[in-house]
Amino acid sequence: MIKVGIVGGTGYTGVELLRLLAQHPEVEVEAITSRSEAGMRVCDMYPNLRGHYDDLAFSEPDPQRLGACDAVFFATPHGVAHALAGELLAQGTRVIDLSADFRLRDAEVWSEWYGQPHGAPELLDEAVYGLPEMHRERIRQARLIAVPGCxxxxxxxxxxxxxxxxxxxxxxxxxxxxxxxxxxxxxxxxxxxxxxxxxxxxxxxxxxxxxxxxxxxxxxxxxxxxxxxxxxxxxxxxxxxxxxxxxxxxxxxxxxxxxxxxxxxxxxxxxxxxxxxxxxxxxxxxxxxxxxxxxxxxxxxxxxxxxxxxxxLVKGASGQAVQNLNLMFGFTEDAGLAAPALMP
Amino acid sequence: MIKVGIVGGTGYTGVELLRLLAQHPEVEVEAITSRSEAGMRVCDMYPNLRGHYDDLAFSEPDPQRLGACDAVFFATPHGVAHALAGELLAQGTRVIDLSADFRLRDAEVWSEWYGQPHGAPELLDEAVYGLPEMHRERIRQARLIAVPGCxxxxxxxxxxxxxxxxxxxxxxxxxxxxxxxxxxxxxxxxxxxxxxxxxxxxxxxxxxxxxxxxxxxxxxxxxxxxxxxxxxxxxxxxxxxxxxxxxxxxxxxxxxxxxxxxxxxxxxxxxxxxxxxxxxxxxxxxxxxxxxxxxxxxxxxxxxxxxxxxxxLVKGASGQAVQNLNLMFGFTEDAGLAAPALMP
Amino acid sequence: MIKVGIVGGTGYTGVELLRLLAQHPEVEVEAITSRSEAGMRVCDMYPNLRGHYDDLAFSEPDPQRLGACDAVFFATPHGVAHALAGELLAQGTRVIDLSADFRLRDAEVWSEWYGQPHGAPELLDEAVYGLPEMHRERIRQARLIAVPGCxxxxxxxxxxxxxxxxxxxxxxxxxxxxxxxxxxxxxxxxxxxxxxxxxxxxxxxxxxxxxxxxxxxxxxxxxxxxxxxxxxxxxxxxxxxxxxxxxxxxxxxxxxxxxxxxxxxxxxxxxxxxxxxxxxxxxxxxxxxxxxxxxxxxxxxxxxxxxxxxxxLVKGASGQAVQNLNLMFGFTEDAGLAAPALMP
Amino acid sequence: MIKVGIVGGTGYTGVELLRLLAQHPEVEVEAITSRSEAGMRVCDMYPNLRGHYDDLAFSEPDPQRLGACDAVFFATPHGVAHALAGELLAQGTRVIDLSADFRLRDAEVWSEWYGQPHGAPELLDEAVYGLPEMHRERIRQARLIAVPGCxxxxxxxxxxxxxxxxxxxxxxxxxxxxxxxxxxxxxxxxxxxxxxxxxxxxxxxxxxxxxxxxxxxxxxxxxxxxxxxxxxxxxxxxxxxxxxxxxxxxxxxxxxxxxxxxxxxxxxxxxxxxxxxxxxxxxxxxxxxxxxxxxxxxxxxxxxxxxxxxxxLVKGASGQAVQNLNLMFGFTEDAGLAAPALMP
CATH class of the missing domain: 3.30.360.10 (Dihydrodipicolinate Reductase; domain 2)
Structure with a gap:
């Protein structure tokens, strides 16, 4: 079992990570952060998780606690991963960023479209674009993943x-x-x-x-x-x-x-x-x-x-993030991702 | 007031014609036909029409009764207007066909796409494609209108x-x-x-x-x-x-x-x-x-x-059909069509 | 033609009043107020109204301009009509309040449920509960109507x-x-x-x-x-x-x-x-x-x-408000309210 | 691993059984029947199952093949289980009926509400009403389960x-x-x-x-x-x-x-x-x-x-059916049923 953290867990990609990871045999969710909802149990916000994460509550983001995780997902607006990713990587924690922060290789293009300076251009070289169908081998070796947009x-x-x-x-x-x-x-x-x-x-x-x-x-x-x-x-x-x-x-x-x-x-x-x-x-x-x-x-x-x-929310975000995690940690690629779609 | 008939009134374009014509100051619905529902009151099938057409019932299509109308709408599957339009035109009734029967000028192309011979090629020359923004003047003079598809x-x-x-x-x-x-x-x-x-x-x-x-x-x-x-x-x-x-x-x-x-x-x-x-x-x-x-x-x-x-159902079918009717009979072009959209 | 004003026009009951009044033969909308959207054309917020009220814009509430109307609708949160109704009535303007301000005859009960003092208890005696099926005759004579909740x-x-x-x-x-x-x-x-x-x-x-x-x-x-x-x-x-x-x-x-x-x-x-x-x-x-x-x-x-x-939004709010207006001003009771429901 | 069959698998409770059983560690689906769709692969009808049951096709109901299963689910209209259940029980196959056939203990009441004679009154005595929260111990011993309605x-x-x-x-x-x-x-x-x-x-x-x-x-x-x-x-x-x-x-x-x-x-x-x-x-x-x-x-x-x-479709039908199966065969009660709800 590895320990993972989730930064910015109140949005839809955050709760979807929790839903998928509840079925993952190799992962334990150690922390999920939210400044606005710190202290609230995740299952009080998302009752579908009642019975699955009854003791997990949103907490203030704490770089040390996150740095103690094997991997941290960012399910945040753009800009947040810029600020924190370097510090986590330095502690040996792998980073899987669902936001747009590391998707564009060119910091200037990023800056143009997002209307602010790029906050971590020094990490762009090692960021891997997490589309396994294109970059599977690089993902296996990566420390920092930019999960593609939907x-x-x-x-x-x-x-x-x-x-x-x-x-x-x-x-x-x-x-x-x-x-x-x-x-x-x-x-x-x-x-x-x-x-x-x-x-x-x-x-x-x-x-x-x-x-x-x-x-x-x-x-x-x-x-x-x-x-x-x-x-x-x-x-x-x-x-x-x-x-x-x-x-x-x-x-x-x-x-x-x-x-x-x-x-x-x-x-x-x-x-x-x-x-x-x-x-x-x-x-x-x-x-x-x-x-x-x-x-x-x-x-x-x-x-x-x-x-x-x-x-x-799955192949377009949280599922693809878990697929990347599986590749990075050598799990079977479909761990936690094997359930059929819900239809009707 | 003119008298109109509707052939094939049980579908969505049929009931939509009734809804629009209920607000039309110059039109009275004389007959609405349906083989399958003959005898049923329209408001028993479409309760939104209760209080508007309480005495109108679906009837078997009767060319004479339809021919006594000033205009007849066809809200039918393809092929039906082919069979009836000529007979109605001969009685001096104008025909506004919401089906695909007279939309293509080339009978062979029609036949290819609809998988059956064209049933009234002799009428194609006088059929006018009822897009007022293209053919308004021809519509004013027309006896037979092919209402465009949605x-x-x-x-x-x-x-x-x-x-x-x-x-x-x-x-x-x-x-x-x-x-x-x-x-x-x-x-x-x-x-x-x-x-x-x-x-x-x-x-x-x-x-x-x-x-x-x-x-x-x-x-x-x-x-x-x-x-x-x-x-x-x-x-x-x-x-x-x-x-x-x-x-x-x-x-x-x-x-x-x-x-x-x-x-x-x-x-x-x-x-x-x-x-x-x-x-x-x-x-x-x-x-x-x-x-x-x-x-x-x-x-x-x-x-x-x-x-x-x-x-x-409106500009893509029944409303456009009424717009054509208004042009053909010299009514104001928005008669029965003046209500704003329902939003939200 | 009478002139009406609408206070608080950006919500759903406000735009629904506009939709219905666009079809009313006896009513002209003189003013529609919104503090937050003053200056914006109503059809820029509600594009279904394009072509119907192209020159009407939200304005700051102005008691004099409203007082020049024959009738004013309140489509506001509770409390607003309390503050303004008396002043309008004094100018001879009839008030039709879609909010809860005058629905309860007992100011104390009102205060209990709405968590604030009743702002116009002196008007409660003359307020008429606008359910025509119960109080039609009193509505005809009323100056102040409390439109029932949905x-x-x-x-x-x-x-x-x-x-x-x-x-x-x-x-x-x-x-x-x-x-x-x-x-x-x-x-x-x-x-x-x-x-x-x-x-x-x-x-x-x-x-x-x-x-x-x-x-x-x-x-x-x-x-x-x-x-x-x-x-x-x-x-x-x-x-x-x-x-x-x-x-x-x-x-x-x-x-x-x-x-x-x-x-x-x-x-x-x-x-x-x-x-x-x-x-x-x-x-x-x-x-x-x-x-x-x-x-x-x-x-x-x-x-x-x-x-x-x-x-x-209609019989539960804006339509019933217009029905009350019709009764108060001696119009036919279904003026502006005659269109069939939209189905499907 | 036990082998199960599904009779009448084209409806929503049938496909839902397949979805749930795809995640069940102890169950293999041996046969799924449909007279109307015999020969069609289940994943051609339900593409969410592509990759899960690629070789499973609907087959004509065959009592021998079904009788070779450890358990058979009926996801059929009423009357079908009446006709087949006895024969399957005689072969030692346990029956879990999602239809209404064995829910009412009184065959006459059943007959009144369903408009036809009860087809297997001799089985009513041993049928157990499959609401685990009421009858868990009896379910563990049962050969024939009537899964409650939704x-x-x-x-x-x-x-x-x-x-x-x-x-x-x-x-x-x-x-x-x-x-x-x-x-x-x-x-x-x-x-x-x-x-x-x-x-x-x-x-x-x-x-x-x-x-x-x-x-x-x-x-x-x-x-x-x-x-x-x-x-x-x-x-x-x-x-x-x-x-x-x-x-x-x-x-x-x-x-x-x-x-x-x-x-x-x-x-x-x-x-x-x-x-x-x-x-x-x-x-x-x-x-x-x-x-x-x-x-x-x-x-x-x-x-x-x-x-x-x-x-x-889950606690109201197919999930409850699997819960009954788990009890009957001594599996953990939540086998195949542990995934959180999909939200949003």
Whole structure:
């Protein structure tokens, strides 16, 4: 058993870590921090955890107590991991950051999109982008993981095969993404009210969203050249789930696209290439650490369409974080992540 | 007061016609037909109509009784209007067909997509495609109207300004569309159950959907040349609403896109160009005969993004049908259509 | 045309007043106030109103401008109408208060439940409880109306026939009520988020809720004696609607309950007694100023069950307020209130 | 490892059994039957099971193959278990029936409510009602289990303490119950469509529902006398969950109700008595085999209110079935049932 800490545990990715770790055979949660809720038992905020963590309470963040953990998850707004990660790493604690703090390799690009200076540029070199389907071996050796964002996970997994094979015009990729409302976090904001967000659909950030540079960086790695991407996220009236619909223009006759996708992910236990002709539903991954993909080529068209679904809180955040932990500590990759999705 | 009939009144577009016509000062509903429910009062099936149509019952379709109406709406599956429209026109009754029967000018293309011979090719010449923002003057004179489909309405209104101005690559247009479940009709099908369709998002028909040729025809008219279109519809967990997200690659520096859109629709009372930077929500048109649009150009990109929302049952079907009726009979264009959307 | 003002227009009852008054032939909205949003156009906050009130903006509350109106609606938290109503009445303006300020005849009871002194006890004598089905004649003469709460409307209408006829044990009435989330207002609170409130059901205030004394007062009027009531409200994952399920133990053989209900409401255009055996759905009144009722007597039981549904924002608030206005100014009672519910 | 079969696996309780058993360390699913879908892989119908049961396909029911299992679950409409249970028991296979076939001890009462003769009255004597909180010891020895219905589970667990202690008037109990739509099954029926059932609330069966005699029987056992019950179920726009609101009139001063409930369930790992003043949410048990309870006594009232929530598909069906299996085979009672609820 290893000991882990969670910094910033009151949000949705924090409680989701607790839910997943409750089923993990090798992990014990030693501390979970929250300045605003210090002293409150986690199961008083999240009654689904009653009977699972009855003695665990939120505590003030204490670098020494956290430093005594084998690993610490950051489930915090951006900027927090910048401030604490170095101190933890110095104590030998591995850091798995679910925030955006270490996702972009270029501190200046980060600073542009997040409107503040990068707080720990000296750590960028050793931070590993925690998408196991791209960087599994580096993750095994890493001390500091930047867990990919939810949209970036869905988009990259869907486009990797096409870009790696050089089949599509990398200058004009379109990612039309639909997310459930937990993507907007647990903040009390009017637009996230049930009375405002249900029975409706809308785009947001159509002119530019923070996940754009992250996706571009990852797709650029896959293509081995800079890519041009139009990314439009949408708010969908559901709790969990991301559906990414990806459009690329073929620059060459691609051969058997279904086979290409199946081969690319043949050894990946958390990427499921559905049968030809499928339309994956987000509910088929609800609560599960899975990305399901389907690839379509409409008749008479040179545009390929990829459908990619994940649970934004699992493969798009906390589940992927646990998957990274498993790789870093040599556990079986699906420890704590084996349960099927909840459907219906 | 004119007298109207409705053929096939048990579906969602049928009851929506009744709801709208209840507020119409110039129209009386003389007959509503349904083979399966003949004899049942409409308000026993649709209790929202109690107090409005207490004496109106579904009846067997009777060409003579329908032929005594000034106008007849078809709210039927495809094929039905083919069989009856000619007979009604011969009696001097105008026909407003909400089905797909007369939307495609080419009977062979229709036959390909609908899997059966076209049943009334001799009427195609005089059928007018009922999109007032394109064909208002022809509608005023028409005897036979093909009311546009829901997706086609949202997509065409969003792309008209760009195509008419020749600003985008007409060979590679992308329409990513999201629809509420009433778009699938009132049929009892497992995938439309609340337990199956809520808390989920999925694409369907990614390899080809019947609205594709209709949209292509309309966009081709606007562009004055054939267009290439990738159209992917998605099922969204809400009752009403379509959100079309439209992507076009600019082939020339476009000037002020906001002004272009505002000018194109300056005289249109049912198309609302939102302020620059807006993201229209489908709920803002719930129950109302309005299309709200916003146009975005992401920084550093040559792709323009148009957001277009309608209520699929109103501007996407029954409301547009009433708008056509108003034009055909010289009523004010918003008669029966003046109520604001229901929000929240 | 009369001129009306709305105080506190940013909440759901405020925008709902605007939606309904947009269809009212005799009313012009002169002013709508909001301290927090002064200067903002109403259609920028509520885009469903674009095209309807394009020049109307929220303004600071100005007693003189409001006093120049024929009538002023208060769509405010409790306490606000206390402070302003007297001044408006003195200027000859009639006041229709949608808040709880004048619903309880006893200032001390009010003070107990609302945790502050009653701010205008001198006005209580002339305040009329605006339930037209109980007090129509007094409403016609009133200068100050206390519009009933949403739960109280649904519960009272469902129980009036039984209590007036003295058929049930008035000491042990049970009202199990389910409300959509707009009942909790437009405040940004975590429990009202879509991610928290959807896909779930819960009771609240089971040990005591502010609508309890109001309901008891109204039922006591109907029974002509004090009543004992257990009232448990529940939060339901929908935007609009209240479903009240009412249980009374028969103290005598009641005869034909269906006929009793039909006769009681025979002249009421906004109360719809459904056929025997019906189960009214809240969606059948969505957006409409109607209460639909059904009365059941389970086999072998001495308990009568009444099902009562309203739209909490319409018959439970803004629609009932307009109905009161119509009575006070001699308009037809359904002016602005004639549209059928939106279904589906 | 034991081998189990599932008869009638295409419905929601069937797939839920598969989801739970995928996490069960002692159970292997040997066969799952469906006449209509024989030959189809379960993961083609339920893609959440992809990667879990990739080789399992629905098969025609074969009594020999089923008889080779250690236990067989019936997830079937009523009547099916009547026909097959005896044959399986004769082969030494234990039967766990999720349908209503063996819930009522009196074959005549069963016949009255289900409109057909009881098909296996000779088995009624040995059938054990599978509510572990009432009958744990008998379940351990049983060969044939009647798994309680969903409403009966929620209602009985909430009322047991009060009835066993003789504190409330057993002649006038009220159970107002709200259920998600999976309670209506996976049948393709118009009223269960998302477009019909969402954004709405309604009662059904207000004059009599098949769960009534089952609840009365169970409550009668607890009270040791016949009880009088008014039971009104409601359809709620959510996928899973039952919220039972239970009303009983105190016949004596009850002492500390909170302590009474806590003591009654002190040893029950699947019944969670929440802290005093709580209002349990159905989402807090989504996917989990838990019943959460709260007990309230409104001020100044002699009526006690119990709030009881379960997931209708888990503690209300398939989870409870697995709990019974665990007891029958001597596994730990929470084997396969230990995961926390999915929240949000």
């Amino acid at each position: 949209y970036p996970t869905a988009v990259q997994l869907g486009l990797l095969p096409l870009l790696e094979a050089g089949l599509i015009d990398a200058d004009h990729i379109i990612a039309d993404c639909k997310s459930g409302v937990t993507g907007a976090g647990r903040g009390a904001k009017v637009p996230s009210l049930l009375a405002e967000a249900s029975e409706s659909m809308k785009a947001y950030g159509a002119s530019g969203h923070r996940h754009l540079p992250e996706i571009r960086q990852g797709l650029g790695d896959a293509a081995d050249r800079p890519v041009g991407l139009t990314f439009v996220p949408h708010l969908t009236p559901m709790i969990r789930g991301i559906h990414a619909t990806l459009y690329g223009r073929l620059t060459t006759e691609p051969g058997d696209l279904q086979a290409l996708f199946e081969q690319r992910f043949a050894d990946e236990s958390f990427v499921d290439v559905m049968p030809s002709g499928s339309h994956p539903e987000t509910r088929s991954v609800k609560g599960a650490n899975v990305c399901r993909l389907a690839v379509h080529r409409p008749a008479g068209s040179d545009t390929v369409v990829v459908l990619s679904v994940i649970d934004n | 997706y086609p309405t949202a997509v065409q209104l969003g792309l008209l300004p760009l195509l008419e101005a020749g600003l985008i690559d007409a060979d590679h247009i992308i329409a990513d569309c999201k629809s509420g479940v009433t778009g699938a009709g009132r049929g009892a099908k497992v995938p439309s159950l609340l337990a199956e369709a809520s808390e989920s998002m999925k694409a369907y028909g990614a390899s080809g959907h019947r609205h594709l040729p209709e949209i292509r025809q309309g966009l081709g008219d606007a562009a004055d040349r054939p267009v290439g279109l990738t159209f992917v519809p998605h099922l969204t967990p809400m009752i009403r609403g379509i959100h079309a997200t439209l992507y076009g690659r600019l082939t020339t520096e476009p000037g002020d896109l906001q002004a272009l859109f505002e000018q194109r629709f300056a005289d249109e009372s049912f198309v609302d160009v939102m302020p620059s930077g807006s993201h229209p929500e489908t709920r803002s048109v719930k129950g109302a005969n309005v299309c709200r649009l916003a146009v975005h150009r992401p920084a550093g990109s040559d792709t323009v993004v148009v957001l277009s929302v309608i209520d699929n | 739960y109280p409307t649904a519960v009272q209408l469902g129980l009036l026939p039984l209590l007036e006829a003295g058929l049930i044990d008035a000491d042990h009435i049970i009202a199990d009520c389910k409300s959509g989330v707009t009942g909790a207002g437009r405040g940004a609170k975590v429990p009202s988020l879509l991610a928290e409130a959807s896909e779930s059901m819960k009771a609240y205030g089971a040990s005591g809720h502010r609508h309890l004394p109001e309901i008891r007062q109204g039922l006591g009027d109907a029974a002509d004696r004090p009543v004992g009531l257990t009232f448990v409200p529940h939060l339901t994952p929908m935007i609009r609607g209240i479903h009240a399920t009412l249980y009374g133990r028969l103290t005598t053989e009641p005869g034909d309950l269906q006929a009793l209900f039909e006769q009681r409401f025979a002249d009421e255009s906004f109360v719809d007694v459904m056929p025997s055996g019906s189960h009214p759905e809240t969606r059948s009144v969505k957006g409409a100023n109607v209460c639909r009722l059904a009365v059941h007597r389970p086999a072998g039981s001495d308990t009568v069950v009444v099902l009562s549904v309203i739209d909490n | 409403y009966p589970t929620a209602v009985q667990l909430g009322l047991l303490p009060l009835l066993e202690a003789g504190l409330i008037d057993a002649d006038h109990i009220i159970a107002d119950c709200k259920s998600g739509v999976t309670g209506a099954g996976r049948g393709a029926k118009v009223p269960s469509l998302l477009a019909e059932a969402s954004e709405s609330m309604k009662a059904y069966g207000a004059s009599g529902h098949r769960h009534l005699p089952e609840i009365r029987q169970g409550l009668g056992d607890a009270a040791d006398r016949p009880v009088g019950l008014t039971f009104v179920p409601h359809l709620t726009p959510m996928i899973r969950g039952i919220h039972a609101t239970l009303y009983g009139r105190l016949t004596t001063e009850p002492g500390d109700l909170q302590a009474l409930f806590e003591q009654r369930f002190a040893d029950e790992s699947f019944v969670d008595v929440m802290p005093s003043g709580s209002h349990p949410e159905t989402r807090s048990v989504k996917g989990a085999n838990v019943c959460r309870l709260a007990v309230h006594r409104p001020a100044g009232s002699d009526t006690v209110v119990v709030l009881s929530v379960i997931d209708n």
